[in-house]
Amino acid sequence: MKKNKPVLLFLLRFFVSYFILSGLYQWYLRENQQTETVYACCPVTEMVANHTVGLGNFFGYNFSHIQHTEELSFKLFTDDNYIARIVEGCNSISVIILFWAFIIAFTGNWKKTILFGLAGSLLIYALNILRIVFISVAMGSYPQYTEFLHQIIFPAVIYGFTFLLWVVWVKYFATTS
Numbered sequence: 176m177k178k179n180k181p182v183l184l185f186l187l188r189f190f191v192s193y194f195i196l197s198g199l200y201q202w203y204l205r206e207n208q209q210t211e212t213v214y215a216c217c218p219v220t221e222m223v224a225n226h227t228v229g230l231g232n233f234f235g236y237n238f239s240h241i242q243h244t245e246e247l248s249f250k251l252f253t254d255d256n257y258i259a260r261i262v263e264g265c266n267s268i269s270v271i272i273l274f275w276a277f278i279i280a281f282t283g284n285w286k287k288t289i290l291f292g293l294a295g296s297l298l299i300y301a302l303n304i305l306r307i308v309f310i311s312v313a314m315g316s317y318p319q320y321t322e323f324l325h326q327i328i329f330p331a332v333i334y335g336f337t338f339l340l341w342v343v344w345v346k347y348f349a350t351t352s
Contacts, residue, residue, distance in 0.1 A: 189280035196272045204263065208247055216247050216263065223266045224249040227307045236312060251311055259311050267303035267333070271296045274337050281341075281349040291348055295340045302336055 209215035216224075224240045231238030231253070240249045240261070248260040275292050283291070306329050314321045 185280050188282070189276050192279040193272065193276035196275060197269075200268055200272060208263075210247065214243060214245065214247055216242065216249060217266075219268060220247075220249065220261060220263050220266045223304065223307070224251070224261045226304045227251065227261065227311070230304055231308045231311065234308065234312075236308075238308075238311070251307075253311060253315050256315070258315050259307075261307065265303075265307060267300050270303070270333055270337055271299050274299060274340060277341050278344050278349070281345055283344070283349045287348045291344060295337075295344075298340070299333065299337060303333060306332055 204217055207217040221242075228238040228240050228251075237254045239252045239255070241252075243250050243260060246260075246262075248262040250257055251259045251261055274295055278288055278292055278295070282288075310324050310329050313324050317324075
């Protein structure tokens, strides 16, 4: 049992932090989304939609968005053509929660944990905005590859990047106990 203690402590810290963060996020969604008479996404999803439009326009595409009237999503348009929808799952918060649970589980100095967690969260968020812009452009240009891009390529990008951040955390910042 003693030789398994580090693994058990890692798992305990990971699952406790993951469930606490996920629970807080679910509470946030319940408090900040509206589904009664009018649909309204949470502010984070709206911020992602706004940043996606801004970055898409920066790259020279004519992006715009509106709140979907029949579901919790934003309709994303390029050149006034409905191209995609941005749902709560597109806002990268679930990936960021997973990222935080891992770095909390692999203990490190609290100051380094917080700073790395914040920096990593911002990087994941920024990569996610890029991901949404590129998938939207690709879906408009190559609609026959939409499923492949959405289900395989772009999840691999964001989860692969998160994995690389974990490797950096373990190699340079986490303690071994």
